[in-house]
Amino acid sequence: MARAATRLTRFNMTSLALGLAFLYLPIVILMIYSFNASRLVTVWGGWSLRWYHEFFNDRAMLEAAWMSLSVAAVSATLATLLGTLAAVGLARGERFGGRALFSGMLYSPLVMPEVISGLSLLLLFVALNAERGFWTVTIAHTTLTMCFVTVVVQSRLSALDSSLEEAAMDLGCDPVRAFLMVTLPLIVPAIVAGWMLAFTLSLDDVVIASFTTGPGSATLPIRIYSEVRLGVKPEINAICTLVIALIAVIIVIASFASKLSNARGESAAPL
């Protein structure tokens, strides 16, 4: 009788199944249509790689893809470096002046509407007279994604037992050595997961990139976005499928990293 209250009901199962179907079905349909031989998106003309072929011959799209990948790689690396340092400061720095401001600055970009972040960064770049292009987009993406890295690494650090560091210092390590030899190896999985998250977020962004990029250096999402506004094009289906495949590989690596993290500690990062 008492167990009835916590049992998995049919209602629970149905809502879960419907919810997951809702999340995945549109993506699966998109991927299937990317192999459609017909130009009409709605008519099935048999399996074909025609649209992938088209993409690999589309110079402008390829350039945009290259720009996006390099922005994502550089900004994710910078963001991981800065975000990890910020996480160490927040998780181990105890009290310091401006701590509330610091954590506020790091948490608000997680939910801040992108139009505001994009516009404000653009105005800064204009005021600094910076030439807009690769570096301005990279800086903008670093600022946004380092906050996500901080959250991931900080929650890992908070779950870690700090007595390990204390023991290392009791045994004669200085704090920097204790961090490098004891703490860092334990948080590497969270750092890897943070980098992956930063990379995919950068690869995905349209709004901030539109504000901060200059003429002639469009990222892949900006190009996709302007094509999509004109209507559905089979080539876009193929590009989207390739991006999804890339992200799937990244997720597999990240989940492997977090499994490693689970094996070494008790709780994993929330993302």
Next chain:
Amino acid sequence: MSARRIFARPARLAAIAPYLWMVLFFLVPFGFVLKISLSQTAIAQPPYTPVFDFSEGRAALAAAFAQLSFDNFRLLLQDNLYILSYLRSLVVAVTSTLILLLIGYPIAYGMARLPQRWQAVAMMLVIVPFWTSFLIRIYAWINILQHDGLLNQVLLTLHIVSAPVVWLSTDSAMYLGIVYSYLPFMILPLYATLSKMDSSLLEAAGDLGASPRQAFWLVTFPLSLPGVGAGALLCFIPVVGEFVIPDLLAGSNSLMIGQTLWLEFFTNKDWPVASAAAVALLLLLVPPLVLYDRLQRRQLDAGR
């Protein structure tokens, strides 16, 4: 304890670089938004009159203050377009947050009741779409919803409708897109509180004669309110300023504030008005942002 304190110093030093970065690229830019929202529109490059010129010293600063113009904000208050787009943003954000709660709660609840091993799998399945590109997910829906898209084809084949239904460029399509994109943001905080709940509380309620339904409304739901709050804020705040989803899926007859800002900036090249719109949007978001920050910090402290 003492070792811990020794460790705190270099940890604080580590925070200096990210601190400076965030001040320069997050805080200072807001100053520029504020400044330009108070300047006059000009046909120039960049298209606004300079307000301060720090090189000219204090007297110039005082003169500049006298020149500050609230015209842009006055425009926002007088022009119906802006007021309507603010109201629309609020209505859309509140409505979609409620829909998300209604759909997300049963899913999170189902997840929390799965056997332990399956919970991790279900959580992974909910997170993965969050990683896949947001733009691509919206595009996937355009594929389905367009005039001769899959949805209309299915409905026509099943004889549910006799002519293709217009789905794109409607509010329903926009709500669908928002719910689809933000569902993981709602599910994850709900799941986090629901899975931590002590099941013996429910057993106790059952032993005391409560039906499962009563137990849910008297025990589970009140205890899950922190998750409800976190999920609602995590969805509400970004949806208020949403641009891409309404731009691609909703009709163009009524705009959300994010779209108005975009239009002023990119189409009308009116940077001061766009900045004023950003400041006004930000003011609207300060209370929920503060609330969210407080919830976040409480959760981190509780997790320690």
